Amino acid sequence: MGIDWTQMNVWAILAGGALYMFYGAIYYSILLKNKGEFAANESKGPGKYAASAAIAFISSLLIGILVVSAGAETWISGAAAGFIVGLIITLVYLKNSLFGLLSRRALFIAAGDHLIIFTLLGAVHGIWS
Template identity: 50%
Template sequence: MFMEVSLIAVIVGAVIYILYGTIYYSLRLKGKEGANHPAHYAAAVLIGFISSFLIGALVQAFHQQGILPGAFLGLIVGLLISVVYVKNSLFGLLSRRNMYIAIGDHLIIFPLIGAIHGYFLF
């Protein structure tokens, strides 16, 4: 089965992911040492495009046409990722503060990306 993920939606989703992450994490991690390494920014851009493409593939695969169905699928992905962060925090791999920061990020950005892909689904 060939999936036609909208290139425009992937680009728009990735740009939103990058802009949102820049604002969100700059406010949350202000003054944290080592948070401004250029490789981190390059990786974040790559992750933005990969995340947007994968959410687009899910929206396409499950035919979540429209803003609300796409956002709901993105919320499910965000919740799944959040559960992993909670588990990692329980075992001491992540501080509670960082867990809340990461969960907040994923519960906002993935529904946004899903909504974008749902809007562009044809």
């Protein structure tokens, strides 16, 4: 199974990366008004914002590859592919929380974030495929 790079849409990758950053800024500013328990673990300096932007575009690219490889041609099939990725990530977070590596609050915040954004990224790529 190869990747048909001609099917990749640069605009979808860019739009997905921008959507990820916009969504993340809103999602986390609402849910983390009071960082409380998370403040001690936060990275210092502006590098975290550059890394977050890079991760947004890399995530969009990878979801785009998955959507194209899966042959998803509608926003619904793209969203389904993205939801599956979000669900896998959520299951990993759930397992980590069972062993005390993640608080219950952190689990719900991270799980909600990934379920929503990867579903949205899949939909974006499905629209443009």
